[in-house]
Amino acid sequence: MIRVVLTDIEGTTSSIRFVHEVLFPYSAEHMAEFVRDHEADDLEIRAQLDDVARESGADRGDLEALIDVLQQWIREDRKATSLKALQGMLWEQGYERGDFKGHVYEDAAHYLQLWHDRGLRLYVYSSGSVRAQQMIFGFSNCGDLTPFFSGYFDTRVGGKREQASYQAILDELGVEAHTVLFLSDVEAELEAAEAAGMHTAWLVRESDPPHTHRPAMADFEAVDQLIRDRTLS
Ligand SMILES: CSCCC(=O)C(=O)COP(=O)(O)O
Numbered sequence: 263m264i265r266v267v268l269t270d271i272e273g274t275t276s277s278i279r280f281v282h283e284v285l286f287p288y289s290a291e292h293m294a295e296f297v298r299d300h301e302a303d304d305l306e307i308r309a310q311l312d313d314v315a316r317e318s319g320a321d322r323g324d325l326e327a328l329i330d331v332l333q334q335w336i337r338e339d340r341k342a343t344s345l346k347a348l349q350g351m352l353w354e355q356g357y358e359r360g361d362f363k364g365h366v367y368e369d370a371a372h373y374l375q376l377w378h379d380r381g382l383r384l385y386v387y388s389s390g391s392v393r394a395q396q397m398i399f400g401f402s403n404c405g406d407l408t409p410f411f412s413g414y415f416d417t418r419v420g421g422k423r424e425q426a427s428y429q430a431i432l433d434e435l436g437v438e439a440h441t442v443l444f445l446s447d448v449e450a451e452l453e454a455a456e457a458a459g460m461h462t463a464w465l466v467r468e469s470d471p472p473h474t475h476r477p478a479m480a481d482f483e484a485v486d487q488l489i490r491d492r493t494l495s
Pocket residue numbers: 270271272273281285341346387388389390391394395398422
């Protein structure tokens with residue numbers, strides 16, 4: 263019986279286009295100024311820059327070199343925890359200033375509320391930082407969806423294509439794998455979650471599903487059917 267839903271964001275609850283055409287360009291535009299303005303006195307930003315230097319091999323004392331690394335990582339869509347933490351801080355500023363709203367598909371917002379009201383526990387697992395996750399759902403085009411979530415996981419538990427990350431989430435939640443349904447648009451993530459024993463659902467939004475053995479779901483209505491089938495069987 264499924265009691266817990268763990269969901270990805272980009273391509274699952276929210277459009278890939280919003281992340282790539284709004285969030286990433288916003289972070290590319292504001293990163294240099296943000297880092298230059300706060301590096302001297304913000305301990306959290308300093309700690310993230312320490313990690314950027316460690317991971318890239320760039321000189322920690324050369325701020326402009328670190329900014330270049332960050333810009334390169336944004337272009338590459340690198341899932342580095344330090345980049346994601348800095349992007350989360352920047353996006354927080356953007357949401358609060360009203361520069362954009364978080365995109366969430368209407369069917370996702372509808373079923374997140376319904377599943378919450380039905381007693382399912384909902385969690386997020388995204389490469390975006392926990393702060394960025396709270397922001398996209400807190401300042402969404404469908405209103406504040408954060409009351410429906412019981413918790414958030416980011417790459418501090420590990421990469422999304424690694425089985426150990428899903429095991430770490432299960433350990434932290436204290437639940438059995440067969441009670442958890444993980445939602446994602448990326449098959450490699452689903453395979454890692456399945457290796458940890460979770461149920462999975464593959465979201466394929468806004469495109470025709472590739473021909474594979476895996477059933478594709480166009481929206482959360484199809485996921486709801488799967489939850490009800492698995493709950494009754
Ligand atoms: C939290 S919104 C920004 C998402 C993001 O930065 C990203 O890299 C997308 O990762 P996901 O794991 O949600 O596909």
